[in-house]
Amino acid sequence: MKIKKVIAAILMLFVSVFAFAQGGKKLDKIIKKDYTIIECTIAKMSDQTVEYSLPGETLQISLAVSQIARIDFGSGRSQTFDTSSASNAAPSSSGQAVAAAEMKPNTIAVLPVPYVNSDTQQESEDMAKFAQNDMYNKLLDKSANIFPLTVQDLRTTNSLLHKAGIDHTNIDETPVADLEKILGVDNIVAAKISYTMSTSSTASTYGGGSTTISNNDKKVKSSDYSTTTANTQMYYYYNVYFDMYKNTTKIYSQTRKPFLNLKDSWIDSITYLLKRSPIYTKK
Template sequence: MNFKKAFTVVLMLFVSIVSFAQGAKKLDKIIKRDYQIIECTIAKMSDKTVEYSLPGETLQIALDVSQIARIDFASGRSQTFDVSANTAPSGNSDPVTASLEIKPNTIAVLPVPYVNSDNQEGSEDMAKFAQNDLYNKLLDKSSNIFPLTVQDLRVTNSLLHKAGIDHKNIDETPIEDLEKILGVDNIVAAKVSYTMNSGTTATTYNSGNAKVSDNNKKIKTNDVSTTTANTQVYYYYTVYFDMYKNASKIYSQTRKPFLAVKDSWMDSISYLLKRSPIYVKK
């Protein structure tokens, strides 16, 4: 092999090694709050923005930190951006609410306050159960609410938790703010209010044996009487059911179940959902 050919082979090998090294270069990853992932090279960070460049480009792009959930650096280090820790400008003690990019045709199910109207006490477990029940009903009827997509319940509750919102104060938060926090343009909000009452019924069972005397033909009877008391608890529900689109209320109904049994509120939820404007019969 002459010198020229040898030089050409070495040069091609060098270029290949350089190209491979560049192609194998690890990139930083920006995970946005709308779940978009940007693979890039981060050049600069500040309290307000992160500047980065895309692979193969030198142009630097600035991204507001309020849109970022986490950054996974090429070095292996991760940094989480918790907007709930941010504070509002001087003179306002309220926390800054993170705003997500609104995803069109997406609906979120809010926690469902489950409140005893006699003492105004709410149950966190029942609020989660009722929310999950309504969420599953929407999933089961996904073909009937097309083109709407139901936001995953874990995502909804995680975003609400970061914003300091739960079943106790969900009614105090404006729908417009909730849509921005959750990044949806549709919201279903329900509430279950109830009272309880009990009643006791007594059932008596009689049994007796008759005996005839051979001497005087008189009838003798030994009676046995048993009384059983049954206590029944009655639940009287009022179900409030609201739907919003782009912060405007599009549906609002109140319903009281016909039966006063423990889970009758679930039937009312199904009834109201099927008569809401998002539901289309197939």
């Protein structure tokens, strides 16, 4: 029994040391052709397979090279594999393979909406999601006006984009042909919101002058008084860029500046452009 306990303690110590060593070492990344990312430690590579272990584990897993698009090694080196043989991939307009979803005819997808401060070039992830939801809900509310088109569920759209490594920060860099294949749709609505801000301050002063009154034949001078109220107003200057595509062809493209310079004025521009797009018919 004592020998077994000693052996168990040694094994536990070995596992702990190995886990610690793994934690201090930068992991390798295997990017599969279906856009799955595996963080691991690669032990062996051949023309046919790659053997790796997961963090904290000693078990080695074998993966066929035919399933791999790229490996980013912890050392900083990257190795790209042939993507032409991917069974679930289609050639893109950029020459690389993209995971193609099942095509759903007469379906429109709403892309994430980049929301960018033109002065600082900072992007807001929360506002990008909010703007995408706003367009999606507007199309759903007017589903009768866009018949025979149906709107792809937003969760489906974002899930497919996430698997492809696409979000609001790089959506503009992805060709529309690739987006249609990734999302499995033949219609896309895309928008971008850029803005600048300025402030205006005003101050209002209210007060009274001094007065002299008589008190037992003595003159008494009262104190002056005044009140100042400051007010700061924030102004937003938007440019809303709006595009629609059908079978990779741009069928509508407009840029609009809201009439008002309020924080939510971009919403009015989105509404205006949607109603005047070619997919919208009055009922």
